[in-house]
Amino acid sequence: MKNTLRESYNKTAYKLGNHGKRNVQVLKEAFQQIDENVESDMYGQGQIIEDFQQKMANLFGKETAVFFPSGTMAQQIALRIWCDEKDLGKVAYHPLSHLEIHEQDGLKKLHKIETILLADETRVIELEDIRQMENGVACVLLELPQREIGGQLPSFETLEEISRYCKEHGIKLHLDGARLLEVLPYYQKTAAELCALFDSVYMSFYKGIGGIAGAILAGSKEFTSQSKVWKRRYGGDLISLYPYILSADYYYEKRAHKMAEYYESAQELAAFFNGCEGISTLPIVPVSNMFHVHFDLDKEAVETILTDIQEIMGIGISGYVKEIAENTSSFEISLGDAYQEVPIEAVRKMFGLLAEKISERRRGE
Amino acid sequence: MKNTLRESYNKTAYKLGNHGKRNVQVLKEAFQQIDENVESDMYGQGQIIEDFQQKMANLFGKETAVFFPSGTMAQQIALRIWCDEKDLGKVAYHPLSHLEIHEQDGLKKLHKIETILLADETRVIELEDIRQMENGVACVLLELPQREIGGQLPSFETLEEISRYCKEHGIKLHLDGARLLEVLPYYQKTAAELCALFDSVYMSFYKGIGGIAGAILAGSKEFTSQSKVWKRRYGGDLISLYPYILSADYYYEKRAHKMAEYYESAQELAAFFNGCEGISTLPIVPVSNMFHVHFDLDKEAVETILTDIQEIMGIGISGYVKEIAENTSSFEISLGDAYQEVPIEAVRKMFGLLAEKISERRRGE
Structure with a gap:
């Protein structure tokens, strides 16, 4: 059946x-107008990747951004960096977070990072959930929208309160923004206004944007510079990522608005x-x-x-x-x-x- | 200067x-004859990826093969699987192995795997190096050719002896065959004859083959099945790998002979x-x-x-x-x-x- x-x-x-x-036409359309002489990126360097990273950093109002083959890789790395900074291997997120249910426990198996599950499987994380959580996490990850419960969202005021609370308590706040652009019309905010509430931000290029694959991770220069080292460690620093980068850029231009x-x-x-x-x-x-x-x-x-x-x-x-x-x-x-x-x-x-x-x-x- | x-x-x-x-023409040439209606692979499944994996498994004379975004990812995972099987986090390879000098210590940082360095920086690994190494490694990795010393090779007889020794001593033997096809003319062997000496094998698609990026990891069904779980953990199980797979196949056909x-x-x-x-x-x-x-x-x-x-x-x-x-x-x-x-x-x-x-x-x- x-x-x-x-x-x-x-x-x-x-x-x-x-x-x-999702067929080869997606690639062909994206590359139709691209000059065949455009040089490949090389292990994270070169104009193709650097220009696009800067464009996304500007969009998010962050200092820098790094292109990754996948969000799974980008987000585990983000959490690892924040855990290392605090020398505390513990993070908190929703029980239906992608990291908890779709990644074969990569975060735990590769980094030995412990997780605290906030809220429950029926609703989004509220300020109270964070207030009540046991002491000592390096980072809270918020997924907007919360995909596994139909794409629900907390209010923007709640996000502001959570952001303020985390800052006051020395907790880093990471945005799982796989569908980041998709929530902006509801909030009536720019990407930069939303991202200002977070220390680090990830966005996917094959959800609302409809690219082939790939993800971006943005934050401070120090943060992204560490993320590049981890990207190399993961084997994500491919000699050429341009098939994903150029298509991400093409479909971003086609659909972001x-x-x-x-x-x-x-x-x-x-x-x-x-x-x-x-x-x-x-x-x-x-x-x-x-x-x-x-x-x-x-x-x-x-x-x-x-x-x-x-x-x-x-x-x-x-x-x-x-x-x-x-x-x-x-x-x-x-x-x-x-x-x-x-x-x-x-x-x-x-x-x-x-x-x-x-x-x-x-x-x- | x-x-x-x-x-x-x-x-x-x-x-x-x-x-x-290495420019966009490399991609355009590979996709010129590919029908736009060909469906994308989806998270490691679908005809594109499964057919190519089987083709490579057949080439290597192994049961199964898995396509990876990179060799860095594929090889760390191979070593981790062999370490887990023996419940022993120790492997041995050449001091100028890619894992030792080009991966920001991914193997150590992500898996806490210890390494024993065999031979020295001027020559390839010989049977004696393996015989003399301290007891207890889960796996020996041999890189053929040894790139950082100009691409040198041990004799085929040495490989046979090392393979026999490792089998007798319960040590898994992994082939870093980034340039696997490139050594066959010297050995006058088929890929399958060479790979028969190894428990697991990796090959790259952007060295001699000249594809865009990507790698294959081959071995027994149980081995590759575990490697798929790790590929998901690493964030290497992309929704679409076809830009790399189809170009790898195209340039394999163009240049393998x-x-x-x-x-x-x-x-x-x-x-x-x-x-x-x-x-x-x-x-x-x-x-x-x-x-x-x-x-x-x-x-x-x-x-x-x-x-x-x-x-x-x-x-x-x-x-x-x-x-x-x-x-x-x-x-x-x-x-x-x-x-x-x-x-x-x-x-x-x-x-x-x-x-x-x-x-x-x-x-x-």
């Missing part, structure tokens, strides 16, 4: 989420989902370009319904469904360029059909 | 070493250098596509001479010179596609001029 759902999703002409297929549009699309689409009985989104009103869609039905039932609708309507809703509990299942959706291409009348019709099928199923038909 | 030498090198129409410039040609070119070119008084190559007769060129003159003198000759002859000899000791300097050269393009008469004429200028300088003119 899983494969049938995935297949039906792949075959649809339109998609609700993302920017389109469209985050408000994606955010509005997310609100519109979430309203459609919430209009169907038995479906609700988390959060109800999205605060970025992403949200989770929850069903009061089991995984198999939702898979069948989505497969049917995708085949009938030619609109891709999701390629997977995840079981949450008995009679509860969900998937994640991130808005990008693809949504603008779907005729709005087709979207309405599709949600009509979805509501109908869900309701049939819930009545046990 | 350094910049003048580099500039004069960059401006030359011909080059003695390498495959040409040319290693004998590069090896012969290296022998021819080394003979030209050795024909000049005050210059000698290490090794005198190359055993792969690479060698070092040593001068009985100081760095500055050699820089001046090379800059002059490059400007006069339009043939790139080297973009840098390294000081070895007082009145001794050197550079490294690796033969590739570029050498075939230089008219042989121009090469002869260039060496005539080089011999003349060196001799003038040595006479103090």
Whole structure:
């Protein structure tokens, strides 16, 4: 069934989420206008990488920035630097942080860094969670938006309070900003205004920006200079990172200014989902370009319904469904360029059909 | 002066070493014939990465292989796996191993693995070095060819003896085969025949093959399966590695069969250098596509001479010179596609001029 759902999703002409297929065309488009004589970066040096790092540092209002192959590598390194500075191998983050659930415990296995889990799996970290945590962490990591709970956000005032508290208590504050640009329309802040609250900042280039891969880590000159040493230690200081850098820059230019549009699309689409009985989104009103869609039905039932609708309507809703509990299942959706291409009348019709099928199923038909 | 030498090198129409410039054209050429609809690999899965891994496993005669962003990452992970298996954090390698001098002590900082240095900085590791080493290492790493001493090689019989000894003593043997294909013409062996002596094998895609970046790590299914977990921990399990994989495959097909040609070119070119008084190559007769060129003159003198000759002859000899000791300097050269393009008469004429200028300088003119 899983494969049938995935297949039906792949075959649809339109998609609700993302920017389109992750295929070689993504690379070809990015390199089409780039002169073949442009010289590769060389082990972290050269104009391609240095210019882009400076551009991102400027965007974040930080002194310097370093391009990394991945956010996993960049963030572990950021936390290690802050732990070394305080000579204290302990950090705090959300229980559903990427570092806790998606990295095979890299932070612990490679650095022996202990972690304190703040808040719980249902909500974002608040000032009170940090106030109440046991003494002595080198760094707190905040993920904005908190992806695994649908991309929720604390208020900007909370961020300011947390930032102030951490400064007063000698705790470094790191931003897991994988989706950093995606939260700016909600906060109505510039990247630099948001980043000013943090000592170090990471952003991904293949989420809202839709590049091929790669990440940036920004902070003070001393911080990034140490991060380059660790990047070498990790084997992340590749002879050539330009396939990722040049595509990151290309898609940054193409999409950075469209985050408000994606955010509005997310609100519109979430309203459609919430209009169907038995479906609700988390959060109800999205605060970025992403949200989770929850069903009061089991995984198999939702898979069948989505497969049917995708085949009938030619609109891709999701390629997977995840079981949450008995009679509860969900998937994640991130808005990008693809949504603008779907005729709005087709979207309405599709949600009509979805509501109908869900309701049939819930009545046990 | 350094910049003048580099500039004069960059401006030359011909080059003695390498495959040409490391610029965006390298990527464009590799992707020209690739269909834009080819799907990206996804976090280590998908046809692109799985097919190429199997192709490399077959080449090496190993069960499985894993594509990595870099050799630094692949090799640290290989050693860590062997250390964990033996529950013994100690390995042995050459004092000029890449892990010892080019990785900012990643192996030690990330894994707390101790190292025993075998042989000395002037020669390759022999069976006796391994026999005499203090008891208890989990793994011995052999680099073939030993790059930092001009790319020297032990005999194949020595490799067989070392392999047998390690097996008998429960020591894992890992091949740092960054330039693996480059040594096969000298040994007159297939990759699989060479790799059969080792428990795990790494090869690079941007040395003799001339790809953009990337590395392969091969071994048993259990070994590579563990290496994938570590790859995730390192942040090397990128969402998309296809820019490196597809270019690695393209340049592998383009150049893997040319290693004998590069090896012969290296022998021819080394003979030209050795024909000049005050210059000698290490090794005198190359055993792969690479060698070092040593001068009985100081760095500055050699820089001046090379800059002059490059400007006069339009043939790139080297973009840098390294000081070895007082009145001794050197550079490294690796033969590739570029050498075939230089008219042989121009090469002869260039060496005539080089011999003349060196001799003038040595006479103090």
